[in-house]
Amino acid sequence: MSMDIEIRYFAAARAAAGASSVLVQAGTLESILDQQSEGNSELTRVIAQCSFLVDSLVTEDFNQYIKPGSVIDVLPRFAGG
Secondary structure, eight states, X not given: OOSSEEEEEOHHHHHHHTSSEEEEOOEEHHHHHHHHHTTOHXXXXXXXXXXXEXXXXXXXXXXXXXXXXOEEEEEOOOXXX
8 A cells, every 4th residue: 555645636626736646645634735735826726615535535624634545636616517
């Protein structure tokens, strides 16, 4: 199992991040997102409007510790049906 966490960015988050996925170290969801958006105001703006899945489960707990081997999906609001 990987010792890293994979963040997968979708739609506007992917465009703002400049990548479809990245590997990061374990930490709280908040600390991971803060590190990713540091110095990237567009990503900061997009992340503020996103929903998050951790290992395919919706989370709103930014203090949740994300363990190594997990996957975070960053999902912007989607328009349409």
